Amino acid sequence: MSASISAKDVMALRQKTGLGMMDCKGALMENDGDMEKAIEWLRAKLKGKMDERADRAMAQGRLTISTSPDRKAVAVVEVNVETDFTARNEMVEKAANEIAGIVLAGSAGDAVGNEKIASIIDNIRITTGENTVFKRGVKLEAPCCGSYLHFDNQKAAIITFDGDVDAEVAKGICMHIVSHVPVPMGVTDKDIDAELIAKQREMAKAEAIESGKPAEIAEKMVEGKIRKFLAEITLLNQKYVKDPEGKQSVKDVLPKGVNITRFMRFEVGR
Numbered sequence: 001m002s003a004s005i006s007a008k009d010v011m012a013l014r015q016k017t018g019l020g021m022m023d024c025k026g027a028l029m030e031n032d033g034d035m036e037k038a039i040e041w042l043r044a045k046l047k048g049k050m051d052e053r054a055d056r057a058m059a060q061g062r063l064t065i066s067t068s069p070d071r072k073a074v075a076v077v078e079v080n081v082e083t084d085f086t087a088r089n090e091m092v093e094k095a096a097n098e099i100a101g102i103v104l105a106g107s108a109g110d111a112v113g114n115e116k117i118a119s120i121i122d123n124i125r126i127t128t129g130e131n132t133v134f135k136r137g138v139k140l141e142a143p144c145c146g147s148y149l150h151f152d153n154q155k156a157a158i159i160t161f162d163g164d165v166d167a168e169v170a171k172g173i174c175m176h177i178v179s180h181v182p183v184p185m186g187v188t189d190k191d192i193d194a195e196l197i198a199k200q201r202e203m204a205k206a207e208a209i210e211s212g213k214p215a216e217i218a219e220k221m222v223e224g225k226i227r228k229f230l231a232e233i234t235l236l237n238q239k240y241v242k243d244p245e246g247k248q249s250v251k252d253v254l255p256k257g258v259n260i261t262r263f264m265r266f267e268v269g270r
């Protein structure tokens with residue numbers, strides 16, 4: 001039967017799987033030259049070997065975003081692998097894009113792995129020889145969505161609005177979310193945990209008392225520090241990173257009457 005396995009068939013299987021010539025030739029020989037059966041045979045055989053390596057650390061990965069043509073839905077996924085080299089592999093990039101498309105086509109909210117995603121992940125594990133996992137995925141829906149994926153595929157942000165926002169403006173706000181320090185913790189102060197504000201107030205009060213200021217002055221100092229703290233951690237009040245003069249806040253770049261309803265920031269491994 002080996003005589004019927006041509007070099008062309010072996011090369012075709014290699015291009016489909018990314019595996020070595022000998023692995024591909026052996027698979028075709030075991031399956032009478034049937035390409036699809038050979039692929040399934042390789043998946044079953046090599047997956048077993050990969051399962052033995054499932055405890056190996058996956059310290060690297062990549063983020064991928066997919067947005068619907070009408071910008072009413074956006075999805076982001078994270079795929080983790082063992083090395084940065086593999087994370088930047090074209091095959092892994094293509095696989096992550098495919099998974100993002102699957103998540104975008106699904107229901108809003110946190111994504112749940114399915115057979116299609118599992119099959120894509122298995123193919124990465126088999127081809128690269130590295131432990132690989134679909135770590136997370138989420139889809140948001142709204143009247144208008146925006147996104148930004150950093151050039152290194154390690155950081156990303158997605159956002160939703162209750163009205164129309166220009167795509168570049170939405171992208172700019174997402175760039176702000178990715179790059180601003182401190183990272184925004186909420187859209188407005190209403191989104192900030194009350195306990196966190198209370199702790200900040202206690203610290204500010206203690207500092208005011210230590211300064212020996214009169215009670216009335218001390219209270220004003222406390223309120224001033226709380227306002228500054230909230231301005232630093234709420235998205236709308238932060239100084240917009242794309243304004244070189246530092247005069248604009250994020251709220252200043254939004255169209256009149258449009259509100260940010262939600263945003264999410266992602267970083268590989270966090």
